[in-house]
Amino acid sequence: MASAADEGSGPLSAPAEEIAEILAPHPVFARFDRAALLAVAAQCRFATYPAGATLMREGEPGSFACAILEGEADVFVALPPGPVHTATLGRHQIVGELGVFTDLPRNATVVARSYLVVVRIEQQSLLQLSAEHPSIGVAIIRELGGRLAVMNRSLASLTYAAEALGRDEYDAAALDELADRPGAVASFARAFAGMAAEIRAKQNRRQEMQAAAEIQQSILPPPLPRPLPREGAAARVDLHAEMHPARDIGGDFYDYFPVGADSLAITVADVSGKGIPAALFMAVAHTVLRGVAGASDLAAGLGAANRLLATNNAAAMFVTLFHGVIDLSTGVLRYCNAGHNPPWLLRAAGGREALAPTGLPFGVDPDLPQRIAEVVLRPGDALFLFSDGITEAFNRAGEEFGAARLAAALEAGRGAAAAALVAGVLAATAAFAAGAEQSDDITCLALVYQP
Numbered sequence: 001m002a003s004a005a006d007e008g009s010g011p012l013s014a015p016a017e018e019i020a021e022i023l024a025p026h027p028v029f030a031r032f033d034r035a036a037l038l039a040v041a042a043q044c045r046f047a048t049y050p051a052g053a054t055l056m057r058e059g060e061p062g063s064f065a066c067a068i069l070e071g072e073a074d075v076f077v078a079l080p081p082g083p084v085h086t087a088t089l090g091r092h093q094i095v096g097e098l099g100v101f102t103d104l105p106r107n108a109t110v111v112a113r114s115y116l117v118v119v120r121i122e123q124q125s126l127l128q129l130s131a132e133h134p135s136i137g138v139a140i141i142r143e144l145g146g147r148l149a150v151m152n153r154s155l156a157s158l159t160y161a162a163e164a165l166g167r168d169e170y171d172a173a174a175l176d177e178l179a180d181r182p183g184a185v186a187s188f189a190r191a192f193a194g195m196a197a198e199i200r201a202k203q204n205r206r207q208e209m210q211a212a213a214e215i216q217q218s219i220l221p222p223p224l225p226r227p228l229p230r231e232g233a234a235a236r237v238d239l240h241a242e243m244h245p246a247r248d249i250g251g252d253f254y255d256y257f258p259v260g261a262d263s264l265a266i267t268v269a270d271v272s273g274k275g276i277p278a279a280l281f282m283a284v285a286h287t288v289l290r291g292v293a294g295a296s297d298l299a300a301g302l303g304a305a306n307r308l309l310a311t312n313n314a315a316a317m318f319v320t321l322f323h324g325v326i327d328l329s330t331g332v333l334r335y336c337n338a339g340h341n342p343p344w345l346l347r348a349a350g351g352r353e354a355l356a357p358t359g360l361p362f363g364v365d366p367d368l369p370q371r372i373a374e375v376v377l378r379p380g381d382a383l384f385l386f387s388d389g390i391t392e393a394f395n396r397a398g399e400e401f402g403a404a405r406l407a408a409a410l411e412a413g414r415g416a417a418a419a420a421l422v423a424g425v426l427a428a429t430a431a432f433a434a435g436a437e438q439s440d441d442i443t444c445l446a447l448v449y450q451p
Contacts, residue, residue, distance in 0.1 A: 016038050016041040016042040017038070017041070018041075019041035019042075019044045019119055020037045020038050020040075020041040022067055022069065022092070022119055023037060023040065023041060023044075023067055023119070023121075024037060025092055026067065026092070026093075026094050028094070032135060033133075033135045036129070036133035036135045039133055040121065040125070040126060040129055043121075043122060043125035043126070043129065044119050044121050044125075045119070045120055046069075046117065046118070046119060047066070047119075047120045048115070048117050049115070049116040049118070050115060051112050051113065051115055051116075052111065052112060053111070053112045054109060054110070054111050054112075055073060055095070055096070055110040055111070055112060055116075055118075056095070056096050056106050056108070056109060056110040057106060057109050058076075058077065058078050058105075058106050058107065058108050058109045059105050059106060060105060060106050061105055061106075062096055062098065062104070062105065062106050062123065063122065063123045063124070064096065064120050064121060064122050064123060065095065065096040065097040065120070065121045065123075066095050066116075066118035066119065066120055066121070067094045067118060067119040067121065068089060068090060068091055068092065068093050068094070068095065068117075068118050069091065069092075069117040069119060070091065070115070070117040071090070071091075071112065071115050071116040071117060072088055072089065072090045072112075072113040072116075073088070073090075073110050073111065073112055073113055073116060074088050074110070074111050074113045075088070075089065075095070075108045075109070075110055076109045076110075076111065077108050077109075083109065088113060089110075095110050096110065097121075219253065219283060219286055220243060220253065220254065220255070221241075221254075221255055221256055221257060223240070236328040236449070236450060236451050237264060237326075237328065237447050237448065237449060237450065238417055238418045238447070238450055239418050239446070239447045239448075240417075240422050240445070240446055241254040241256070241268075241422070241443070241445035241446070242422055242426065242442075242443070242444060243441065243442070243443040244389075244438070244441065244442040244443070246274065246389070246438045246439060246440050246441050246442075247274060247275060249276065249278075249279040250274065250278065250279065250282070250441035251272070251273060251274060251278025251279060251281065251282050251319075251441060252268075252269065252270050252271070252282070252387045252389065252443035253267075253269050253271075253282050253285075253286050253443070254266075254267060254385070254443055254445045255267040255286060255289070256445070257293065259293055259294065259325055262327065262328050262329050263326060263327050264325070264326045264328055265293050265323070265324070265325050265326075266322075266323070266324055266325075266326070266385065266445065266447060267289060267321060267322065267324075268321065268322050268343075268385040268386065268443055268445050269285060269286075269289075269319050269321035269322075269323075269340070269387075270319065270320050270321070270340065270387040270388060270441070271285065271317060271318075271319045272318050272319070272361075273317060274440075274441075277315060277317065278317070281317045281319065281363075282319075284309070285319045285321070285362065288305045288308050288309060289305055289321075289323060291305075292304050292305045293325075298325060298334055298336070298372050299369070299370050299371070299372045302323065302336050302338075302362075302370040302372075303368075303369060303370050305362060306338075306362045306363070306368060306370060307366040307367075309363040310362070310363045310365060310368075311366055313363055317363060318361040318364050319338075319361055319362050319363055320338055320340040320341075320361045320362075321337075321338050321340050321362060322335060322336070322337045322338075322340045322341075322343055322355070322385055323335065323336050324336070326377065326447075326449070328451065329451070330376070331377035331379075331381075331449055331451065332374060332375075332376055332377075333375050333376070333377055333383070334372055334373070334374050335355060335358070335372070335373055335374075336358050336359065336370050336371070336373075337355055337356065337357040337358045337359070337373070338357070338358070338359050338360060338361050338362050339357055339359070339360050339361035340357065340361075340387075341387065341390075341391065342354040342355050342356050342357065343355045343383060343384055343385040343386070344383075344384045344406075344407070344410055345375065345377070345381060345382075345383050345384075346381065346382040346383075346384065346410060346414055347381055348378060348379065348380030348381050348382075348415075349378070352407070352410070352411075353375070355373070355375065358370070358371040358372065358373050359371050377449040378449070379449060379450060379451055380415075380448070380449070380450065381448070381449050382414075382418070382421060382446060382447065382448045382449075383446070383447045383448075384410055384421065384425070384444065384445070384446050385444065385445040385446075385447075386406070386425070386443065386445075387440075387441060387442065387443040387444070388440060389439075389440040389441045389442035390406055390425065390429055390442055390444060391403055391406055392439070392440055393432065393433050393436075393438070393439070393440075393442070394433065394436055394439060395432055395433050395434055395436050396435070396436045401428075401429055401432050401433070405428065406425065406428075408428075409424055409425045409428035409429075410425065412424060417448065418446040418447060418448050421446040421448075422445075422446045425444055426442070426444070429442065
């Protein structure tokens with residue numbers, strides 16, 4: 001902005017009648033009687049300002065006002081983040097009148113948006129004329145009083161709207177009348193209305209996401225009853241699982257359910273992507289896997305699940321998963337690891353084993369055969385399934401939690417109950433991340449075989 005405050009140039013005077021005609025439409029000068037208006041006009045002069053020139057600077061004492069004849073001027077108010085544009089004034093509008101009518105400092109900075117031709121009204125001349133023409137003082141007082149009344153009502157409307165927004169009772173029509181008026185307050189009212197609409201839209205989206213999160217949580221199986229029954233399949237395992245999405249909803253899921261009278265199916269899966277698309281694909285994958293769980297041929301059932309997920313998969317999404325069925329009477333675990341993180345099998349007698357992938361993720365190739373592997377669980381063995389939100393958790397320095405830290409956390413929890421094993425791993429992950437933003441969904445399931 002050029003620094004040209006109070007430095008307008010141009011002809012020094014013009015016929016009083018011509019200037020009076022320019023001033024008369026303005027609300028302040030419309031209150032003057034004819035003699036007072038001509039007297040004021042006789043003391044005015046024309047001035048010009050180039051584009052970018054500063055007519056008035058916020059905080060400086062005011063000594064004149066300007067009635068714009070040609071061009072436009074921008075009004076800025078200084079705030080800590082920087083100047084805020086509050087209005088653009090054009091032909092026949094007056095700027096800086098408070099600096100003429102009062103001794104208050106300028107409350108805004110005015111910059112020529114384009115080449116400006118104005119009529120300057122000097123404060124000293126107006127004050128001297130007020131003594132000769134009392135109607136000038138009366139008109140100024142009435143105008144300022146009217147402005148104060150309008151401002152009070154405007155502030156009341158804005159305050160009511162803000163409080164209603166806080167109570168979630170905001171009505172967009174509440175500011176219609178205020179927004180239709182000219183001036184800076186109306187501009188603010190329109191900005192407030194736009195902000196309020198965006199806030200309401202975000203609130204609605206937030207409520208929708210919360211509802212979706214609740215639906216997603218309802219898909220997960222309920223915890224096993226505590227204490228465990230003395231007989232039945234549940235008595236043969238100690239199982240605990242948790243899923244913590246990085247957002248309101250996620251693409252991870254876990255599942256466990258009986259298959260027949262003496263077997264238990266377990267699943268941990270991770271859908272590619274995040275947010276709503278991943279959550280929708282997760283729900284489909286969960287339903288498909290449940291639908292084939294009763295197949296007598298595990299490989300054939302999982303192959304059918306893969307075909308269903310890969311067919312008409314326009315979004316090209318896929319899911320890595322570990323799905324297994326445990327014969328609770330023998331401890332035999334038959335499983336498919338479709339591109340998922342290898343679960344850890346902690347042997348009660350010592351040592352641990354990783355259950356490596358047996359094939360590619362589901363949803364990639366409809367004709368991909370699914371290979372089934374087998375391992376035997378012995379009494380006291382613990383199986384820990386997890387998604388990559390554990391190993392790929394990052395701290396503030398950008399370091400990854402990794403497989404080694406997971407192995408250390410599992411060793412620290414060796415021999416513990418399933419819930420304690422899960423809690424120990426989650427606590428170690430959280431301590432490592434130390435408040436860094438969670439970048440991916442975190443899911444883990446622990447099962448202790450106890451026939």
